[in-house]
Amino acid sequence: MEGQDRQLDVLVVGALFNNKAELKNACQTAATRGNFEYSIIKSDRSRFTIKCSGNGCPWHLHAARVGDGHGKDGVFEVKTMGGDHKCIGLQHLGHRQTSATLISKEIQEKLRDNSSYRPKEIQQDIRRELGISLSYQKAIRAKATALEAINGTDEDSYLALPKYCVDLNRNNPGSKIVLESAPDEAVGQRFRRMFVCYGASAMGFVFCRPVLDLDGTHLNAKYRGVLLSATGLDANGSLFPLASAVVDAENDENWMWFVGLLREVIEQYAPALLAPQKLAFISDRQKGLHEGVQLSFPNSPHGYCLRHLYENMYKEFKHPMLKAFLFQAARAITQEDFDKALADINSLHPRALDWLLKHVEPKHWAELYFPGRRYYSTIIDVQM
Secondary structure: OHHHHHHOOOOOOOOEEOOHHHHHHHHHHHHHHHOOOEEEEEEOOOEEEEEEOOOOOOOEEEEEEEEOOOOOOOEEEEEEEEOOOOOOOOOOOOOOOOOHHHHHHHHHHHHHHOOOOOHHHHHHHHHHHHOOOOOHHHHHHHHHHHHHHHHOOHHHHHHOHHHHHHHHHHHOOOOEEEEEEEEEOOOEEEEEEEEEEOHHHHHHHOOOEEEEEEEEEEOOOOOOOEEEEEEEEOOOOOEEEEEEEEEOOOOHHHHHHHHHHHHHHHHHHOHHHHOOOOOEEEEOOOOOHHHHHHHHOOOOOEEEOHHHHHHHHHHHOOOOOHHHHHHHHHHOOOHHHHHHHHHHHHHHOOOHHHHHHHHOOHHHOOOOOOOOOHHHHHHHHHHO
């Protein structure tokens, strides 16, 4: 059992551990590396005694608390450890001491290098490196525990937000950072929403095309929420992030709040874009978004996403040619071509054309009627 003894180097008589958790982790590591399991004989605030589970194996370890130390359990010292392993090691792929916490320590470095490290890959690596078969659910828990050890908890991150906002303003002069919270009896203050526009982004937007895409996407983190964003296009046609916000829901109030703060940014850094028809917006007509743009940017043309318009239309009138004719109408630059595309839509379904014209005015989706500069409409089309 020479290989196993090398795995127990950290567990020697007189070894000190800051608390019981560190001692237990060292024992678990030794057991998984040494290919043996152990049974816990005693475990309380002052003692920890284990013995090898192998049939007739005399190996055992006893540790006891020797002081207050730095942990809540005090410092633990290995008092006795004896008996050579007489067992032949584990003859199965599972392991009693393989906890999610232990595996999380094994995978932390890999997770730092590869944030997309998957549970299936964790299973494969632990099987190859330790010879242990790990359940998929335990691999998921191990990854979550490792991420928490690397990044901290979500709760800690929310508590750090006020200081984070101060640091953002200090290190990014000219930024607009707004953090709002709501009173909560349990925790005092609860996060409500946060707006971020870096000064460098605001200054850079002056040199971008005068068009902004407004969109929202649901977050899949522990506390959910919605990410709102305002994105422009630079001179190379690449996306240029201007501002973003995290809110509790995509509704009228939050969109009005977001667009209102966006107005303040434009007023400060690019006031010329507030002139009639200078700045154009693109959106998918989410609830509250249209009203927010009308209120804060009454002189700016507002184009709607053709893809979302088509998806809504397809729900009502399922026909494979609808998309082609709708996009032809949107791209048309003459009245003749526009009318022909509408006639084609009407030929597909007797109510399709009426639905389209009543659902949204052509000035929001057709290049022929778009009140802003024509290349704005081209941008809308390309993004679809």
